[in-house]
Amino acid sequence: MELSCHCGNVKITVAHDPETLTSCNCSTCNRYGSLWGYYTPDEVQLSFITDIAGTSVPATKAYKWGEEYIEFHHCQNCGCLTHYITTEKVPETKLGINFRMAPIVGIKEIKIRHFDGADSWTFID
Template sequence: MHKQSGSCHCGRVTFELQADIREAMECNCSICHREGAIWFGADDASLRILSGESDLSLYQFGTMAAKHYFCGVCGVSTFSRPRIAPNWWVVNLRCIDGIDLSELKIYPFDGRNWESAALQYAQSRKHKAK
C-alpha cells in the first residue's frame, strides 16, 4: 500500500490515502458530471484527514443519503460518502498529487440512472465474490 497525499485547491483541506490505486470510477450523475470527479473507494482506515476538517462543507440532495464534502473556502470536492456505500469514502483522485489518470482503468457508473446502475453494480460485486 502506498501513501498518497492530497488536498483541495487552496490547501486548507489536506489528507492522506493509504492505497494502491489502479482503477477508479467516473459517475455521470448531475453533481459528479459537473465536478469532473474521478472517484476511488476507500474505507475509514485508508483515509486520514490531516487538516482543514473544520473548513469542510457538506452538500446533500435528492435522497440525502450521499454526503458530498467540499472545501468551504475554495469549493473543491475532495471526498464523499456515496449513496451506494455510505460507510465508505470515495476520494476525488483529481485532488491527489502525482496521479496520472491515463494510467488507470476508469469504470463508468451511470449515476443518471442510479437505481439500475446500483443494481448492476451490486450484481457485479456478487459475481466477483464467487
C-alpha cells in the same frame, strides 16, 4: 498518496492507490467532474489547516441531495470537492475520494471506469 484541495486547507492521505477510478454521470457527479476512488474509513486520513494567512478557515461544508445517502464535502476556502462519505442511511460506511485532487502524475496509470449513475446504475465501459 497525498491529495489536497487547491488552497491546501484539506489534505487527504490514502493507504493505497485504488485499483480503478470511477467517472459517474449522475446529475451531481457529472457537474462536479469528479473521479472517485473508494475506501473504508480506516484507509483514509483527513487533515485540515485551521488557519490560512492569519484567518480561521472552516474545513469543509457538506452537501446532501435527494435521498441523502451521501454527503459531498467541499473545501470552505477554495470550493474544491474533496470527498464524500455515506450517511447513516447506508449500512456500510464508504468514502469516495475525489482523485481530481491528486497530482496528475499520480493517477495517470490508474484505469478509469465509467458508471451510468444517471440511468442504468451499471458500468458502461
